[in-house]
Amino acid sequence: PPGPEHTRTGLSAETLRQAFLDNLFYIQGRFPEIATDDDRYQALSYTVRDRLLHRWVRTIQAYKERDPRTVCYLSAEYLPGPHLANNLLSLGIVDATREALRGLGLDLDAILDHEEEPGLGNGGLGRLAACFMDSLATLEIPAIGYGIRYEYGIFDQKIQDGWQVETSDTWLHYGNPWEVRRPGICYDVRIGGRTEHVTDEHGRLRVHWRHADLFRGVAYDTPVAGYGVETVNLLRLWRAEAAEDFDFTVFNQGDYVGAVMRKVRSETISKVLYPNDEADSGKRLRLLQQYFFVSCSLQDMLRIFATTGRPLAEFHAKFAAQLNDTHPTIAVAELMRLLVDEHGLDWDEAWQATRHTFAYTNHTLLPEALEKWPLPLFADVLPRHLEIVYEINRRFLDDMRLRYPDDPARIARLSIIDETPPKYVRMAHLASVGGHAINGVAALHTRLLGTTVLKDFHDIWPDKFQNKTNGVTPRRFLMLANPGLADLLTEALGDGWTRDLERLRGLEGLADDPAFQDRWRQAKLIRKAALAERLRAGQGNAIDPASLFDIQAKRIHEYKRQHLNLLHVVTLYNRLKHAPDADVPARTVLFGGKAAPGYAMAKLIIKLINAVAEVVNRDPDMRDRLKVVFVPDYNVKVAQSVYPAADLSEQISTAGMEASGTGNMKFSLNGALTIGTLDGANVEIREAVGPDNFFLFGLDADEAVRTRAAGYRPYALYERDPELRAAVDLIAGGHFAHGDAGLFRPLVDHLLGRDDYLLLADYRAYVDCQDRVADAWRDPARWTRMAILNVARMGRFSSDRAIAEYCRDIWNVAPARVDG
């Protein structure tokens, strides 16, 4: 029989219990009677971390021996969510741990609830990066995720008097057991100053960068465990520190504050995440943040490459680096600087290595989200990089002029430099020129990319463009978030679906099975009741789990049209006010999402949601047939309790504006039916689940463009549609603002004036579609059939599929198995 388990590696309940008690004592200096929630959380986390470390070290050893081609994911944002539960799942010890703690009279869920998640991202882009890291490890692909270790992540959202109030995110307050500080892995990052062009003893032109400031980046490593495999990959996040912590000379001169000023100034670089989602702030600190983590990451990749002993010109043979939107795009110029200025490669060799190393993913078509840096700012922060960008651009445009000798307008449009005063560096252009592939994140989005914002590049390099429809990890968003449904799936299909989601298709045969349908509805009801209890405990909402849970959860943005959803709610309200005996199914409309602090209209939409909720929820005529709830502080942890509880998933963006969406996939994977437009990945979800199992409405992307081009007059629609008019008038008249007709004026004026996001154009189709939803809901067998078929056909929206496509079509990388 195998010998006794080692307390630091054993996976049995007994060993886990002992290890937990050991860590409570040796790490926290506590025993159960006096331990706090955090003591228990830390003790359990270190217990689990110990077991991960073995796999982590074996993975590093395997990579060291085999020197495999490696993916480097460069992202300014990561939203990994709480680590503990996911690592228990990856190690396959959820039940053993639950039992280990039960033996001590402790509840695993209570300990899990204590974890503060690393909110190092705003929304879709950051969460996608985390799903991709999970799939890279699960598919045993050698990979490193590089990013920034913000001391303060996305703000905590409180709702006061219906308004969003931001408070700082103190996620590191209790420390973070999942990271390992690597003081030995640190790099100098230079900023500002000027360049000197000299000729060296060999007559070669050398450029010296006389920098003005120097910062240091220190690595913090977090393990990323694959599911059902030994692989544990690396998430390496950089923290900015002063090259010199304390300046004694200044101190001795009595300038005590001065002595620590450099330290304070350095640390500001990784101090806080910019909470803007889809709007470029153009702030100097933002550019510093981007350059800081990119320079540390590339210096780290060069250090790793140096251990291979291979010539630098083959750098791209070792590394495939993905630019997660334009935020890390300065990497193109930084790699050129490192290869040419620091390592003496000649320009052409360096350029070949650079453009074969990088590929660029675009996540948005919104003009205001496309980063372009004013030249004076760029020159001030990165004088050498500006020279390199100029040289890249000169050579690029020379080639283009050969191709288009008499088309100066096209040349100007293609240029990396926007000549409009004060001149700008267009980062999407630098990424397109400096990489070997450009991809959008859903089929429609990729098509629009090639016909709108990057049309000129698509004209010259059609083969550089490819689509990579987003995906989500079924580990966190099904197995972890919805264990009841996951168990039902495994019972019906075996557990192969957890690593091969296409196997869900096996459910199709059960779609009409009454017994299975009952179990299905039961599993959903349990999650709805859990969410209802969470909302009752959290903010005193009384919602009925038997009602239709109609949920819209995502960042607040006008193009996502939370206010169109509200127009439907107010229409339902009016209908019930005028026909209190109408037979309408009880509906609970839930909203969740943060607004960028500087985005006034988004914040007004949050206020309107809460204002409508306040009136509707206490109006006796509603007789509990309509409830509205705003779920505060929507983040990954909250999302895990929201997706499983949804019956209806709201994906109602103006067609052509949501690049993909990933919440749409998570809701559908958890058995929610989707009401949505033909936008982003909705198009592909509808294709997959079947038009009969999707509630479609509204203008498509081309119709939306035509509607605007044809001189769109929203006011006319308002005049023509009595229900629309009644709803708008109720909002405008102050019915939801204690009679204050001014409060929502800006929102109403925009809708009746410009309505840039075509809400009034889609209103009637949306409301009629919602009536079809209500009809379907009345027939549980039909609804459940649709829900089962939805889940059965969602296999392709796994991030494993997306990553397999990136590996095949962009990164050309293969799995490297790590043996147990």
Ligand SMILES: CCc1ccc([C@H](C)CC(=O)N[C@@H]2O[C@H](CO)[C@@H](O)[C@H](O)[C@H]2O)cc1
């Ligand atoms: C410069 C400020 C800024 C910050 C973040 C962003 C992100 C690109 C915004 C984002 O998260 N986009 C979302 O990316 C998801 C993952 O691909 C898509 O599913 C969403 O449709 C897209 O809105 C743009 C601009």
